[in-house]
Amino acid sequence: MKVIFALFFSLSAFGALAQSKTKLEGYIQSSGLPDSFKKKLNLDYSEYLLTDTENSYLIESKEISKIHWGKYVRIYGEIIEPKEWVFNTKILKVDSVVIVPFQNIKSTNTKKVLSKNDEPKALNGELVRKERPAPDIAYDYLLKIKEPIKQENPPSGEEYVLIYEIAVLWADINMINEFEHYISEKKPITLLGHLVSGYAESLVFETLEVK
Structure with missing residues (x-):
């Protein structure tokens, strides 16, 4: 009887522990x-x-x-x-x-659109992981651009600069999964989105779609 009680107590404790996680x-x-x-x-x-x-x-x-x-x-x-x-x-x-394997998730986040008149831009290149500058700045990926972007009148005061790599923002967790697929396969990627002003006056790419 004591053994049965001890076993029951142990299972109950384990159940309580599991539920607390x-x-x-x-x-x-x-x-x-x-x-x-x-x-x-x-x-x-x-x-x-x-x-x-x-x-x-x-x-x-x-x-x-x-x-x-x-x-x-x-x-x-x-x-x-x-x-x-x-x-x-x-x-x-x-x-x-x-x-664990990823399965597509229905996200409540809506993809951002800057304005009706702002045409999305396509960028091609190689995607790599990037360390965030801070926990709330989701610069998790960097695109090494095949053809550099010309930025007119940058904050540095120059007439223009050529950008060869740019931080890329993802829209939802399903897009993260797509990014990781291209990184693991080491395949070139084409992203559709907008160039926007980012952290510390930097230029970042807000991704709407993976082409």
């Missing part, structure tokens, strides 16, 4: 979290974050490394609300992580 899925990206914030929040890791398009979570775990960067994962863990503002993110303590 949060399951999240998304893509792993670099976080760009400054060391000053790590120190202020007593974080030991958080070099990477999990994004599911709608939310971003700083991953506080030694289990996440560069091999997970750009991968779609399923994480069980605990979400912690930071006591201070941390670039509109939450902190995720990881119990377990596994790389």
